[in-house]
Amino acid sequence: MSALLERAGISARALDLADRVEDFVRDVVVPFEKDPRRTSHGPTDEMVMELKDLARKAGVLTPHILADGDHLTQRETAAVLIRSGLSPLGPLACNTAAPDEGNMYLLGKVGSPELKARFLDPMVRGEKRSAFLMTEPAADNGAGSDPSMMLTTCHPDGNHWVINGRKTYITGADGAGVGIVMAKSDQGACMFLVDLPDPAIRIERVMDTIDSSMPGGHAVISIENLRVPADQMLGQSGEGFRYAQVRLSPARLSHCMRWLGACVRANEIAGDYANRRMAFGKPLVDHEGVGFMLAENLIDLKQAELMTYWCADVLDTGVLGTVESSMAKVAVSEALMRVADRCVQMMGGQGVTADTIVEQVFREIRAFRIYDGPTEVHKWSLAKKVKRDWKKAQQG
Template sequence: MDFEIPAELAALRQRVRAFIADEIIPMEQDPRQTAHGPTEELRLELVAKARRAGLLSAHVSPEYGGLGLDHRSKAVFFEEAGYSLLGPVALNIFAPDEGNMHLLEAVATDAQKERWLRPLAAGATRSCFCMTEPDPGAGSDPSMLATTAVRDGDDYLISGRKWFITGAKGAAFAIIMAKLEDGRATMFLADMDQPGITIERAMDTLDRCFPGGHCVVRFDGLRVPARDILGELGEGFKYAQVRLSPARLTHCMRWLGAAHRAHDIATAYARRRHAFGKPLGHHEGVGFMLADNEMDLHMARLSIWHTAWVLDQGGLGLHDSSMTKVIASEAEWRVADRCVQIMGGQGVTGETLVARIFADMRGFRIYDGPSEVHRWSIAKRILKGLHREEHRQ
């Protein structure tokens, strides 16, 4: 296996790195960042910068305005973008829009792509993915899906309640997972500004990097024409896998960039801050934490690159992406936690970005499947011998 980054990709990495340093990091103190993410005004301003730089929506095909990067190239691009918490927003590769774009490009009809994908890829609109439900509905167990879609002539009436719906406030449209009368899961596309959709509230969460925050959304007989079904009836869970493996991997990529940023900040602090007669980093207790950070970052990166390679070979990467989600989310979290510790009192203040990265990153061990669920899934594949077949692909 060749781990050398091709010259063209290395040049693109440098372009993204310079863009983040020159255009985005200076905006990190912009007051238009709220407890529920950057305002729409700020988002559009950031997106305009990326559009001028020719770096917008890199994961989308050129037909819809992107760069058409494969998964391995995305691993390099997205890590650089994640170095600033505003980077993924500026480059239009943040969740859930990035995963929704991937799903639409893979599954949607041409008419649906023109209506929803093209403006989303251009950064003109945002979207949300409505899957997770409050108890007793679907959470980590999608089979508990409670939202219903009942046929009414040529339409479907959707009723149910969702929560932790990232980006719902201000989203132009939603991809909604609901079950038919026979229990089969199906995805529907719906504009958010129509009767039958109510955003009950934005939820208070540790993170504040996602535009639109995380919301509770209620559907009361939302009427969706049959032409707005995404894919085929009853295939919702299959399409969820099309979206989830790449989407959970891109989460790993973006947060790797953030962890790297925290590590760089903590390293600089350990160099300049003196205690007991020498720089902090010269004390083994601190130096060892920096060394552990470097190893965790390296381990996460290698796991991400391998799973990206699996996806580029055409595999679903279910086993690999589950392993990488656990490896990367826990390794990157350890890095952020150590950085807070290295910086002492400074690490728990807003004087640097470390505390913000620490708070924003904590949810990553839950988003797109908690570590415990992925471990359980990995164990089931091991016991059935399925992991061996996947690794041979």
């Protein structure tokens, strides 16, 4: 998969790592796609740990975080995460999956040495999964795309904080060993690190959802009088939203990287099918309708790649990149939805079966258009920027 675009600005070490990740995913991980331990709520933890053990032996576990704790650049990370995404199981095996990858990034940026040793290091080693507890049930009119609506509360009590509330769509909570909990104090949003499971954090249910790639599924959670030591707060009271942005901008882009890899593979499968399948006296690829869909896929995949690396370059400058990550999230998720849809269409009845990963990739990409903010919310945010810039120009 190495391309000229990818090689620009990437060290030989990172390119070699990306190549090794691709070889591992294609040769070792892909055969697990038929494993019966893949459930509707994600692969079992037994299966995930087996895959991580194989990645550890191959030297590609948590490849984006180096042995000294340093992180690859975002451009280098893109090269690696795109390759890990060539199978829906690849990010789990390589420990580059959401929400762990984003949580590791956040803790690496803002965690104290003590918090890193206790919470981050086991995640980097692939020993613990994590969950990010921010979104709240719509039925409660809690925080979703608008985090200012947060209802979960926290208040100090001696050298502890006490947290109460409900959360929903919490990916991987069932089976997680680390939790990042967001709550609202009198000063504003706060973020806490907690050990999981905890009797004060109860899983009400794991929902049945359209996607099935993430271990533990997506849970509805009740938090009742959770006591957290004060030194397990990230930063200070009221800084939670700022830290959330540190996590969310790169995390949006990481989704683009992983699912770009998945759609590259889906397109490979659909292209192979179109070249082999005969209809009306010739291969499907020779029928203009199918050939044009393959051509359109190449265009959308290249545009998604360009947008992903462009946003990575912006993040590598050290700026927050909120606007750029919103643009990338919209452009890439919508482009990949078109790619996945065409792959299903080209394969006809075969495309809606579980005989290949094409059907799963289609479902997962549909959910990706909602992860970390639906397309419409990002467009609305970008439109507000247009208005702000216009007002500034009028005043200047």
